[in-house]
Amino acid sequence: MSPLDPEELKRTAADIAARGLTSVAVSSVFSPVAEDDERRAAEILGAELGPGVHFSLSHELGRVGLLARENATIINAALRDLAAAIVESFAKSLAEVSLTAPFFLSQNDGTLMDVDFARAYPVATFASGPTNSMRGAAFLSGLGDCAVVDVGGTTADVGILAGGFPREAAGESEAAGIRTNFRIPDVLSLGIGGGSLVSPEGETGPRSVGFRLTEEALVFGGSTLTATDLAVAAGRADIGDRSRVAHLDPEFTARALDRIAERLAETVDRMRTSAGPLPVVAVGGGSVLVPAALPGFDDVRRPGHFDVANAVGAAIAQVGGEVDRVFQVPEGRREAVLAEAREEAVGRAESAGARPGTVRIVDVEEVPLAYLPGGATRIRVKAVGDLDLNGIGTTHAPAGARDTQGAASHA
Missing domain, CATH: 3.30.1660 (Dodecin subunit-like)
Known part of the structure; x- marks a missing residue:
């Protein structure tokens, strides 16, 4: 490994300044083992560029593995300005409704971070939605070790809880097709949700009406057959006008719902790490699609307030x-x-x-x-x-995301 070259860094700083860049990613070989070079490089660059430039250091974000850790650092640096704008928008919205409570954001390991930490490490928010749902599922069901099926309007996210917290993905993961290795929950997504379109053959998804469910689904007066219509027709949900799906063939409805159950069970089975019994907790508004038992998983639970498990997870x-x-x-x-x-x-x-x-x-x-x-x-x-x-007011988020995890959520 080459020694640090301060003069080369100063020339690099001049190039950064000439380009008008304000967010810089710093990555070196084996920095999770020895971080001194990255910190020293940031100090040299910072002295040349001034206080208006932000630095993302790879040892604070990624794990052992050079290229994936470098990618994670670049993504974090690219999102710094966007993260600052989003945090400011949240703060402004809270002020407009006269909310003066402390403001936190949830991160993807099921814990909280304050606004300064969120500005510095936006990648820590990746996949925090499924994480919130899984933490909420643990709280509502009372189970610390189980599979969670979180069904929304477009997708079903399946993850594993261990000790009440989501199991993290091992090794590398992908963000928009880019190899990274920052912390992220181990979640498999399936194109099945309450708004998923149902084909004439009874297959559901991956296309969905999404947020237009209340306009396009049959039970809401629309003309599109969705998974929600199947659930209402089968008596699993009391949503909209059931008379609008009375014409559906019961055999077709049952076959389509059985196919959904099979695909969900296959996904849960892919996530398990042993052949032992594994309870399944179904949450999310679209979890009305999940039956009382899945093939191979007899213990399926839908706890009270299952439809707001995401908010519960953030709140606790x-x-x-x-x-x-x-x-x-x-x-x-x-x-x-x-x-x-x-x-x-x-x-x-x-x-x-x-x-x-x-x-x-x-x-x-x-x-x-x-x-x-x-x-x-x-x-x-x-x-x-x-x-x-x-x-609050005497504590602060620590300086390093990997070595020191900060705290907070929109509870």
Whole structure:
């Protein structure tokens, strides 16, 4: 690996200034192991460019793996200005309706972040919608370990809860077809929802009427056969005018709904990691399409307030602190290193706004790195705690997304 060249960075800064760029991505080889070069590069560039330029550092966003981590950093840098505009729009809307409550945003690990953190790390919001629904499903059902099927108007998102939090995707993921490796929940999406079009053969989706459901579905006086019409015709939902779907052939309706159940079951089965019994919790307005049992999954639950699980998940979200980096683990020192990582994660959660005494460790992951000397091990520890509203104003989001996870949601 080449040593840092300050003069080359200064020339790069001059080029950035000439182009009028205000958001810069910095990425180096093995930065999750040694972050000093990225931080030093940002300092040199910042001194040349001034305070109006923002920096996204790859070790704060992605995991081990150069190209995917670099992509994640570039995406974050590209979204910085948009994130600032969105946060300001939210704040303005709250002010217009005279809401003075503290303002948080939900992020994609089921925890909260404040507005400064959201401006700095917009990629942390990716897939926060399904995450909110899954956290809401855990709260409403009382289950910490289960599969969640979140059915909306266009898609059904299927994920796995472990300890009440969404299982994260392992390794790389794609954002708009681009390989990345930032934290994101492990979710499979299926083109089936309440607004999905039903073909003459009884196949549902992926095309959907979307938000025009109340205009185009048969039960609302429209002329398009949708999955919602099937649910109403079968007596699973009391929506719109049932008399408008009385002409549907019961055999056709049952066959189409059975096909939906089969596809949902196949997706849940793809997500499971063992052959043991797995409860399924159905949430979202479109979950009326999910039957009382799915093929291979007899325990299907639709808890009270299932249609607003997304809002519930945002409202009950906690503050998170996370350590995710490479540690040297000498022989006989494993427990001491893990204890250090746990303590650091708890401290970061409290610094991010968690109330002391409520923080608990929810996930610990160890990955030995055989190609590095000295017992190098990637250790990821996640801690969560309840939001300390009394401490707002004295706490702040930490500076690093990967090494220090911030907190907040629109609750």
